[in-house]
Amino acid sequence: MGKPRILSGVQPTGNLHLGNYLGAVRNWVELQSEYENFFCVVDLHAITVPHNPQSLAQDTQAVAALYLACGVDLRYSTIFIQSHVAAHSELAWLLNCFTPLNWLERMIQFKEKALKQGENVSVGLLDYPVLMAADILLYSADKVPVGEDQKQHLELTRDIAIRVNDKFGQPENPVLKVPDPLIQKAGARVMSLADGTKKMSKSDESELSRINLLDSPETIQKKIKKCKTDPVKGLWFDDPERPECHNLLTLYQLLSGQSRESVAAECREMGWGQFKPLLAETAIEALRPIQDKYQKIMADPGYLQSVLREGNHKANQAATATLERVREAAGFLPKT
Ligand code: ATP
Ligand code: LTN
Secondary structure (H helix, E strand, O other): OOOOEEEEEEOOOOOOEHHHHHHHHHHHHHHHHHOEEEEEEOHHHHOOOOOOOOOHHHHHHHHHHHHHHOOOOOOOEEEEEHHHOOHHHHHHHHHHOOOOHHHHHOOHHHHHHHHHHOOOOOHHHHHHHHHHHHHHHHOOOOEEEOOHHHHHHHHHHHHHHHHHHHHHOEOOEOOOOOOEEEOOOOOOOOEOOOOOOOEOOOOOOOHHHOOEOOOOHHHHHHHHHHOOOOOOOOOOOOOOOOHHHHHHHHHHHHHHOOOHHHHHHHHOOOOHHHHHHHHHHHHHHHHHHHHHHHHHHHOOHHHHHHHHHHHHHHHHHHHHHHHHHHHHHOOOOOOO
16 A cells, blocks of 8 residues: 555745645645655646736746745655646546536635626636546545635535546445545634735735745835734734734744744733734744745756656656546546
């Protein structure tokens, strides 16, 4: 028996921020030696809302480089680009035909994103979770480490897998592996710096709402200086009246690597004037090694290209095997 499998991905819709890092990528890195991991840059998902063709390729490369810079280790993990493995689109089509429309209409992320798009909602935006299910099911992933916002999509993925197994498999010989989400408690929902009740997101129009992994020390200082707080003195976790306070303390806890108890004790008497510079310094120091590594990787495009070539090869092998199994179970004429 090999190691259990992990699959996860991030959209190249812009710069990765602390939410993506603390909610997802950092957990991938922590877990990776216990699993066989596939990490993809989900470029097909990035075009479900209007995108810029001038920056898609560059953003895709940057996200792949950031995976490496954050510590994804090629001894344990495969990094690849979703659109370079055609099986993702192909399985998504098959799953589309086995997924009831009303399962998709219920998705919270669809409803939220559709509202923002107005008249411009694409079929792809509605279909987004089916493509995500294809990403996961192709690799027979046991676990999918994501932030809290993806929980509903993971439940849908499970429902789709169970439905395909019921329709086309036998109980002792399922067609698809039913995956489990892996959502860590701390960091699963990093909130916006401008509003502690909204999640930090790449698509928020305000740059001040998020800290990007590649922000300069000056930018980080400025963003933290300007972030929303409250007039209360003393800082503590879990106060529903103080969402910003909880969020900023959590960021400090995760970025400093301390326990929650020690942060609670250290900050109990602090005012914002003392805490903000401390958080800014901690964020700058935590991101420095990632930024240094990123610059080195980007200075050698041949290296990144070879990582992706190798990754695409491995991913293609794993994905094609599953696609063939589904085709066969659904009764397609085998390819000659
Ligand atoms: P967009 O705004 O373009 O939808 P996003 O910032 O939500 O993008 P994704 O690419 O959709 O980022 O998410 C990649 C991973 O990061 C997912 O596992 C997701 O759950 C996680 N993630 C995104 N935002 C946060 C957040 N604020 N807190 C914790 N995890 C997050
Ligand atoms: N929808 C995810 C990105 C994503 C993903 C995946 C995550 C696409 N395919 C497969 C985990 C596994 C998001 O974070 N918005």
